Amino acid sequence: MSVEKSLEGKVAVITGGGRGLGKAVAAALIERGAKVVIGNTTESQGLATVEEFNTAAGAKVAAFKRTDITTYKDNIELFQFAEKEFGGVDIAYLNAGIAGNATDIIFMPPDDENDSRAVEVNTIGTMKGTKIAMLHLAKRGGGVIVTCSSTLGSNAVPSMSAYVTSKHGLNGWVRSFALLPQICNVRVNAVCPHFVETDMLVPNPDQLARGGPILNLVDKIPKTTVENVVNAVLLLIEDETRNAQTLLALPGDVIREQEATAPLPETFTPEFAQVMGSYAEDYVAFHKKELEDYLKVYEEKYGNKD
Ligand SMILES: NC(=O)c1ccc[n+]([C@@H]2O[C@H](COP(=O)([O-])OP(=O)(O)OC[C@H]3O[C@@H](n4cnc5c(N)ncnc54)[C@H](O)[C@@H]3O)[C@@H](O)[C@H]2O)c1
Structure with a gap:
């Protein structure tokens, strides 16, 4: 099925776009005519994804730069690289995030690095990305930033305490930008997916060795689809009335705004x-x-x- 080329001429930066939800959103944006720049910690994954996109298109529609979103240096270099490759940036999908060993820390031995990791990447890394994206989009005359939160940005599962904290923080960040369009014509939103079958849900060897009821729970929790999350991101990009929103992508192909938490x-x-x-x-x-x-x-x- 051919898709309307509604994003022809647009350039998108996608963090964590080497696989999972970021890769799926990248494919949808390319299908709509956009060029994408992927920033990922894992170089082999990012390079393979970009090669796959360029080969399928028979043209240069994607580029990769190794990026760790926790540093301003890497965020700045990623956006400067996108500008150099494709002339400017109109869309940022700040999707990179982690779960794994940093998800549930309360009963683990104190560990300065691991215990701050979820907030460091999911919250602060995305905040840094938003700041740098805003400058590049403002320079271009405006654009849209979509961050990737979760239904756990407003609800909690006890076994995911640090992850829940990181996504609650991210929702607060996004809700603070109601006035940004009036300043620089940049909108900031968050997509909040329910659980989705991606590699993020596959437990690593340390998690398997530790065990615990979360391993069974993840299997039983209803899932939304990657396609539903992609549709929610596209809605946040294309509907210019949406700003400072936390948009839920739920099982049963449901997409709806999160009600105010208080x-x-x-x-x-x-x-x-x-x-x-x-x-x-x-x-x-x-x-x-x-x-x-x-x-x-x-x-x-x-x-x-x-
Ligand atoms: N899968 C789910 O159930 C689910 C549900 C709700 C929200 N989310 C969110 O969706 C986003 C994407 O997750 P996914 O399910 O595709 O997982 P994934 O693990 O498949 O993809 C995450 C990507 O982010 C990259 N990444 C991790 N840390 C990074 C860093 N510091 N700098 C740059 N890149 C980094 C990884 O290399 C990977 O490519 C995450 O923010 C996640 O929290 C996922």
């Missing part, structure tokens, strides 16, 4: 709403100028010189 507190009186209204105006004016100034500094420091 009602507004009673301190949110009509008088306070008025205060917030004028604060919003000041916020937009202040940060428009701040961003304009910072973009010049960023370009001077990191811009492609050749």
